[in-house]
Amino acid sequence: MKYFFLSDGWIVGRVWGVGGLWTDAGWRRQPDIQKLNLCLWDQKEKMWLYRVEDAVLMVEVKPTAPADNTDPAKNIGSVVLTRLIDADQVIDRLGAISTNFQIGNPQPM
DSSP: OOEEEEEEEEEEEEEETEEOOHHHHSSSSOOOOOEEEEEEEETTTEEEEEEOOOTTTEEEEEEEOOOOTOOOGGGGOOOEEOOOHHHHHHHHHHHHHTTTEOOOOOOOO
């Protein structure tokens, strides 16, 4: 399994596997991506832990709210996560002294 943290207000978009862009027709199913009931607070930002299957190589994430065109620094359309982490890295992150985490009920994806 692989993992990544995703901030509140962001959703998963496209997904890439070993054969390129993930398609339901090619794989005959959707990728296994689960929002877990564990989050951490990083500089006043709530970040949920997601688990993905090993076949997933990259994940595109994007904000759910429309971009604010008045501030170009906040105008992010999407981001592709290329460095998914393993369970040991998750434990290291949760065990960091500066990290506050909580167990809660995630909102549905």
